[in-house]
Amino acid sequence: MISLKVNGVERQIDVDPDMPLLWALRDLLKLTGTKYGCGIAQCGACTVHLDGQPMRSCVMPVSAVGSAEIRTVEGLSGAAATHPVQQAWIELDVVQCGYCQSGQVMAAAALIEQNPAPTDADIDAAMNGNICRCGTYPRIRAAVKRAAEIKRAGTAA
Ligand code: FES
Ligand code: FES
The missing domain is CATH 3.10.20.30 (Beta-grasp domain)
Structure with missing residues (x-):
């Protein structure tokens, strides 16, 4: 066991x-x-x-x-209804087919935990091992920034 x-x-x-x-x-x-x-x-x-x-x-x-x-x-969200990353993903309608997205969300959540205000370069460096066949990368990048903003503001639902 x-x-x-x-x-x-x-x-x-x-x-x-x-x-x-x-x-x-x-x-x-x-x-x-x-x-x-x-x-x-x-x-x-x-x-x-x-x-x-x-x-x-x-x-x-x-x-x-x-x-x-x-x-x-x-x-991921613990006792909260949503994690800031999940909230940002919903707001920006990131998902296409969805298959890669739980991995994307987990990578993004770890990133904003370590870096409260990631730049484009920070996001690309942290997320470039997460492949999206649907090419949602521009929305992912925007949503990581939005998630960091929600986390900084403490306004996650
Ligand atoms: S399934 Fe683990 S990295 Fe692809
Ligand atoms: S949303 Fe389809 S693979 Fe990423």
């Missing part, structure tokens, strides 16, 4: 220690907001937070998580 702390809750799973965290989240814990894109750490669709840092869950064995706190898109 392996213990994982996911979205603030301790979970016990009976799992092969080599299973990638992505599959433990999706198949065993039924947290299907985190997506499989490439499986080789090249697209960002599987991005979750480990102790607040964005990580590619497709290449991380569950045994490597240890006591780190995992946050998935399902738990």
